[in-house]
Amino acid sequence: MLHSNLLRLVARGGPKRWMSTTTKLTSVEVNDKTGIATLTLNRPPVNSQNVQLLVDLQSSIGEIESNKSRGLILTSACSNVFSAGLDILEMYNTDEERLRTIWTELQNAWIALYGSSLPTAAAINGHAPAGGCLLATACEYRVMLPKRLIGLNETQLGIIAPKWLMSGFLNVLPQRVAERALTQGRLFTTEEALAEGLVDEIANTKEEALEKCAAFIGSFTKVNPLARSLTKLQFRAENIKEFEKIRKKDVEDFVALASRPEVQKGMGIYLENLKKKSKK
């Protein structure tokens, strides 16, 4: 009996247990040995962030926080994309109420991750433009696969990233580099991102990226968890306070901007180009 249980564990790649099913667009797996939870975004083909993905992400973060995991690693089930950012199809040709919901859930997902008291790391196993970069930079540590792209390219779509959306970016990049990148809508290659400090390490495979993230989280083993989390949140308190002050107005600003005819037209053209490119 013991032998067959052991064999099953080995076949599953070690002492892991599934905490939630994959009927959601996210799944959570906790490693029993390390106590570290891996949160996987699972909305093929590119993990574009629709309302459902953003809601599921929040629920998975809540689940990980309440099951007393030692840390959270965010990654993707898609083979070449971490997340393509907000689902443009959902923002295009829609009504104001839907835009309000999309933006509110993006805010909720960001604050849940950015304000998490747990150690957080992103195993960026693919491209991470816009909202993908937002999630990665909400984490404390980033490990990325070579030759992928990451950055906040909102200006290329004719839209403006609000201050809170830049917070994580500004936590890791000097203001001068961040300002130039945002105004250019620049996407950094993995190698450029490493040189600038936007990512912390490069890994050749997703497995290696997960291991490096786990090693980062493991580096806190000897640190008092309460002291650690309060220290982290002290660093983030100012950004969180500023965000809370403007969050309602920020939703209305987004709705006003995203429903402007020229912005809608820009999204339509951007979508068409994406589709043309993917058919090539």
Ligand SMILES: CCCCC/C=C/C(=O)SCCNC(=O)CCNC(=O)[C@H](O)C(C)(C)COP(=O)(O)OP(=O)(O)OC[C@H]1O[C@@H](n2cnc3c(N)ncnc32)[C@H](O)[C@@H]1OP(=O)(O)O
């Ligand atoms: C008012 C302030 C708002 C500020 C905040 C806004 C934030 C955002 O997140 S806006 C979204 C910005 N995202 C992007 O610009 C990324 C666009 N996507 C890409 O560049 C690429 O898809 C890729 C690099 C992420 C992946 O490339 P690849 O693996 O080659 O995949 P394809 O390009 O062939 O895409 C497959 C499939 O998915 C569709 N798609 C891609 N991204 C999105 C998206 N963000 N939303 C909706 N749909 C997306 C793409 O059109 C393809 O569809 P099909 O042609 O139907 O297969």
